Amino acid sequence: MRVLIVYGTTEGYTRTLSHFAARALGEAGRPTAVEPAGHETRHPDPSPYDAVILAGSLYVGRFQAPLAAYASAWKAVLNTKPSAFISVSLCAAGLNPHDWDSVEDCFARFQQETQWTPTAVHHAAGAVRDSEHDFFKRLALRFIAAQRGEAPTSRDQDLTDYAALRGFLIDFAGGAAVRA
Numbered sequence: 045m046r047v048l049i050v051y052g053t054t055e056g057y058t059r060t061l062s063h064f065a066a067r068a069l070g071e072a073g074r075p076t077a078v079e080p081a082g083h084e085t086r087h088p089d090p091s092p093y094d095a096v097i098l099a100g101s102l103y104v105g106r107f108q109a110p111l112a113a114y115a116s117a118w119k120a121v122l123n124t125k126p127s128a129f130i131s132v133s134l135c136a137a138g139l140n141p142h143d144w145d146s147v148e149d150c151f152a153r154f155q156q157e158t159q160w161t162p163t164a165v166h167h168a169a170g171a172v173r174d175s176e177h178d179f180f181k182r183l184a185l186r187f188i189a190a191q192r193g194e195a196p197t198s199r200d201q202d203l204t205d206y207a208a209l210r211g212f213l214i215d216f217a218g219g220a221a222v223r224a
Contacts, residue, residue, distance in 0.1 A: 045220060047076040048093040052100040052108025057170055058132045061204065062099050065130070068210045074217045081110040090118050095126040095220035097213075098162070100154075101170060102133040102147065107154050115158035126220035128164040128212075134203065164219070166212040169203035 047069055051062040059080070066076040079088040081098075090096045098115060100107035115122065135147045147167060155161060 045074055045094040045217065046092070047074050047095045047097060047217065047220075048088060048090050049076060049078045049097045049099060050081050050088060050090075050111070050114055051078070051098070052081045052111030052114075054101055054103040054108065058099050058101045058130075061130065061132060061168060061209070064206065065097065065099070065209070065213055068213050069217055072214055072217060081108065081114040087114050087117055090121050090125070093125075095128075095217065096122055097128045097130060097216070098122075099130040099132065102131065102135070102150055105146070105150055107131075107150070112154060112158055115154075115160040119158060119160040122160050122162075126164075126216070127160070127162045128166065128216045129162040130209070130212075131165065131167045132170045133167070134170045164212070164216045166209065168209050169205065 047066075049062045049065055051058050053059045062078050066078045069076045077088070077093070081087070081100075098111060100111040106112075129151070131147060131151055133147055133150075151165065
């Protein structure tokens with residue numbers, strides 16, 4: 045069973061998670077290709093693959109436009125085969141119900157706009173890469189943390205639960221193999 049992973053990223057972390065996913069699936073005997081969502085002329089064709097995973101990060105309440113364009117362009121194919129979505133956001137690391145409601149609302153809007161309905165969804169916490177942010181972005185993130193009563197961070201943090209992500213991937217691939 046061959047798997048295609050298509051990702052959209054703003055700061056590069058979703059690309060990192062997509063390659064982690066490819067390694068995890070490869071170790072489980074599932075050959076996997078990883079491609080960025082590009083402009084319409086560069087969209088990878090999902091047709092030759094048995095299953096497809098899209099991965100995108102939330103940025104200002106939306107997933108990346110190239111990823112949405114990809115899902116819209118290939119919805120007819122994606123809706124006929126096992127497909128999954130990995131939503132990457134810092135909200136997925138939180139325990140605040142409002143955060144989870146926001147993530148669900150953003151994903152529902154993405155589904156409505158693209159008309160693609162994945163067979164499985166996983167919400168992965170993202171990473172805080174404070175060392176890569178400019179002054180204004182650090183200031184904005186600290187302001188948001190203060191508004192929420194959280195201690196602002198001044199260090200890089202990877203908040204992803206890799207065991208949970210690996211478990212999701214293996215379960216999805218196993219179910220996809222049964223369906224194929």
